[in-house]
Amino acid sequence: MADFIQELADGLAQDVLQSSSELGDAFFYEQVSKVIGASSPTLQEAFMTSIRIRLAEKRGRAFLEKALQAKREGGKMPEAPREAEKGGH
Numbered sequence: 001m002a003d004f005i006q007e008l009a010d011g012l013a014q015d016v017l018q019s020s021s022e023l024g025d026a027f028f029y030e031q032v033s034k035v036i037g038a039s040s041p042t043l044q045e046a047f048m049t050s051i052r053i054r055l056a057e058k059r060g061r062a063f064l065e066k067a068l069q070a071k072r073e074g075g076k077m078p079e080a081p082r083e084a085e086k087g088g089h
Contacts, residue, residue, distance in 0.1 A: 009046035012036075017054055 016029045025031075029051045037044035066078040 005043055005046050006050075009043055010050040013047055013050035013054060017051070 012032070013029070016032050020026050020028045029048075033044055033048055033051075036047055063078060063080065069075070070077045
């Protein structure tokens with residue numbers, strides 16, 4: 001059952017993130033999370049896990065692209081965000 005829940009949640013997460021720009025709301029997933037949570041906290045947690053992982057991967061990929069671009073063009077390397085214990089998030 002856990003695989004089924006994760007599969008459903010991840011599919012919805014992909015669709016929501018892809019639709020966010022068309023909807024003009026980068027945080028639309030928060031509303032979807034509330035709708036899901038009203039019926040299934042288990043699905044809500046799996047959905048939010050997928051959202052967090054996908055957003056983190058997107059930020060990581062963007063950082064990699066900026067670093068490669070800086071290296072290739074002789075520019076300054078981008079700085080990684082501060083660690084959580086140092087006040088970052």
